[in-house]
Structures are given as C-alpha cells and as structure tokens.
Amino acid sequence: MPQRPRVPLVLVSGLAPAPNDALATLLLHASPGTAVVHHDLRDIGSGVVRRRLQLRGRDELTPLELAHGCVNCTLREDLLPLLRRLARMPQVDRIVVRLDEAMEPEPVSWAVRNVLVGDRPVIDDVEFEAVFAVVDCATWLADVTGDDLLADRGLQGSPEDERTVAQVALSQAESADVLVLANAAPDAWTAAKSSAVLDRVAPSVPRIELARANAAELLGAVPAGARRGEVTDLHGALLRGEPPLHADCGIELVQFTAQRPFHPERLHEAIDLLLEGVVRTRGRAWVASQPDVAFWIESAGGGLGIGHAGPWLAAPDGPAWAEVSPERRTLASLRWDPVHGDRAQELVIVTDQATPAEIEAALQEALLTDAELAEGEAAWREYPDPFGNWHEDPCEDPEEEPDRHANAANRKDETR
The missing domain is CATH 3.40.50.300 (P-loop containing nucleotide triphosphate hydrolases)
Structure with a gap:
C-alpha cells in the first residue's frame, strides 16, 4: 500500500x-x-x-x-x-x-x-x-x-x-x-x-x-522561497531578503564587520550601547580571550544575552567542513584569513534612538589595537574576561545568581 x-x-x-x-x-x-x-x-x-x-x-x-x-x-x-x-x-x-x-x-x-x-x-x-x-x-x-x-x-x-x-x-x-x-x-x-x-x-x-x-x-501568500519552519544556523547569514539600508522614521540598520578580535573588557563596556535606543542586535563575535569559540550576541529592546555558538571552523576542535552547512562553508571561504581562518565580527543592529555612528565607533574602539594584535593568542588568553562562559545584561551579582547567565544566553537551544 x-x-x-x-x-x-x-x-x-x-x-x-x-x-x-x-x-x-x-x-x-x-x-x-x-x-x-x-x-x-x-x-x-x-x-x-x-x-x-x-x-x-x-x-x-x-x-x-x-x-x-x-x-x-x-x-x-x-x-x-x-x-x-x-x-x-x-x-x-x-x-x-x-x-x-x-x-x-x-x-x-x-x-x-x-x-x-x-x-x-x-x-x-x-x-x-x-x-x-x-x-x-x-x-x-x-x-x-x-x-x-x-x-x-x-x-x-x-x-x-x-x-x-x-x-x-x-x-x-x-x-x-x-x-x-x-x-x-x-x-x-x-x-x-x-x-x-x-x-x-x-x-x-x-x-x-x-x-x-x-x-x-x-x-x-507564502512566498516560494519562504523558510517554512527552517531553523536559523547561528553561523549562517544574518540578513534575509533585502532590508533597506537608509533611515526611516529614525529606524536604521547597521552592519558591523571586522577581522580582528574584540578586547573582552572594552567589548563589555561597549555593550551598554546595544541596550539603549536599539531595537535588535544579532550576530557573531570573536573575543580575544576566548579565540576558539564564536560568541552569539542577541538583544531585543532592553534585554541582551551573550552565549556560545560553537567553535570556529579554524579552531583546533572546530567541525570539519563537510559537517557544516553549505551556507557556512561559503561564508567562511569568502572571508578566510591565512592566520585566523573564519574568525570575524559580524553584527547586524537595528537602531531607533541610538546614533549608528556612535555604535560603529564604540565597537571599533573595542577591537584590539595593532600592538595588542601583535601580542598573539597566548597573550590574549590572559586578558581579564568579564564574560566567563556566559553573560547577560544588565549585569547581575554572580554570587547571588550563579546560574542565571546560561538561561537567557542559551535561549535558542531551549528545546534541543
């Protein structure tokens, strides 16, 4: 039958x-x-x-x-x-x-x-x-x-x-x-x-x-190319369709990219800008003190969580190319660096009252300087790291709620 x-x-x-x-x-x-x-x-x-x-x-x-x-x-x-x-x-x-x-x-x-x-x-x-x-x-x-x-x-x-x-x-x-x-x-x-x-x-x-x-x-009305329940790959494209790049009613889209890591303490300071006058932040971050893991940053309104999105392809324990999606392989190939591989900053930010130029400047300031970059990974791993394994803003007293960070930061994996 x-x-x-x-x-x-x-x-x-x-x-x-x-x-x-x-x-x-x-x-x-x-x-x-x-x-x-x-x-x-x-x-x-x-x-x-x-x-x-x-x-x-x-x-x-x-x-x-x-x-x-x-x-x-x-x-x-x-x-x-x-x-x-x-x-x-x-x-x-x-x-x-x-x-x-x-x-x-x-x-x-x-x-x-x-x-x-x-x-x-x-x-x-x-x-x-x-x-x-x-x-x-x-x-x-x-x-x-x-x-x-x-x-x-x-x-x-x-x-x-x-x-x-x-x-x-x-x-x-x-x-x-x-x-x-x-x-x-x-x-x-x-x-x-x-x-x-x-x-x-x-x-x-x-x-x-x-x-x-x-x-x-x-x-x-469902378009031919609709997602139809497709689950977003945290290492996939951050933008779908063709969002407007101009400002409208004070709403603007900022795409921040860079191929050098963030200093963990300066990134922590810059995060405050992603909570004021920002509608949405989504993306991956390369943090110098944890160079092998991709950080996932996601904010909405006044809430922001930071968690791990798994290792970079170039990390010692990273997945084999055949094990990841074709989309991720394509993105990695386009930006591959001979030293740092696919590690990069990729953030998409929808602003409201925040000034895109201020956000861009603060994130640029949080990147390693040329001198810090020349110190190499051994020195980066020794940087004071306010993120630890998980982070959530606004900051909480870790002695009061030691397990709270993983809850919000790992939201996308609740049913997995």
Missing part, C-alpha cells in the same frame, strides 16, 4: 491572544479536515497545561499535568506525539498549531525536525506549509522597544523563564513566512515606525490584514 503523503503543518504565533484565536479559527474553516491544536500555558507554573483540539465539529479541552511545567515538556510529552497521531488520521488533511503567546516558532520547528518520537522525528509525518506571525499593530512597537519580561505580563513559558517580551515578539516576526496584521496603530507615526522596523527585521515577508483576509489568501 502506498505511503500517505506528509500532512501540511501550519504554525500560528503572536503575543495577542484574541487575534491569534481569530487567525486559527479562520484556518480551521479552510477545509473540513483541518485540525487546530492549542496548548494554553497560563497555568504552567502549577504544572498544568490546557490543550484544546478542534476537528470536524469537535472541540475538546483537556487539562494535562506535567512532571515539569515548561515549554520543553509540553513539546516533548504532548504536542509532538499528538502531531504524529493526527497526521496518521485519514480524516486530517492539515494541522494548525496555534502556539501559546510565550512560544517562538523556531524552537518548535527544531523539535518537529529533530526530537525523536519513538524512533523517528515527527517531520517524517508532517511538512511545514506556513509559519504565520500575528502583529498587533496597536502594541507591537511598544513591545519590541520595551524592557518588560514575559513574567511581568504573566506570559512566561516556565517559572524560570526570563525572556523579554521584545525577544519573543521579534523572534516571532523573524520566523514568519507571512505577517498577519491585527488591530490599528494608535497613530500614523506608530504605524510608520512599526513598518520601518518590520522592513528591517523581516524584509520581503508579505503582510496581510487579518480583518480582510481569508484562509486561501493567507496560505497563497
């Missing part, structure tokens, strides 16, 4: 519950065989998740008690097995996962592709059709430029979740194949500025107004 084709899978994300529900309902009625799944994490601190399943007129609400209340457990213990069961039901021809407000599409996509359920990942049964992100135009700009934690709004994905609202909102938009616009901006300036930010963090991603959309239009 021929094997059944994989079932299309759609992810819906966003910070606003009502528009998320409206979009999920719209997709539910796209075909009689559409199943919609939603895990409500609002009581996850008590170890309870409420799962809603809608299919062919059925609307089932099931409370789930998890041994450890967190997004990871919800994914591994219930969502992934449920996706496999639904994909094998002949009456199901599409699955829509309406993600909780605290969930980002990329970790879910990674889990679908890589976490084993039995002896195989769920991607063997489903294929990503689209990833939608709902943008609440009334509040989105304030969300991505603010300092609120998810916990401040009762939206955290676990009791230990220290992510900011800005981190989640930007990650949702950056992962989307289509941005679905809900509600109206409070004024024309907010609307224009929100659009300018989206032009730079999600360039070329179609935008559709929820109030005027239908399911066929939404699904048909």
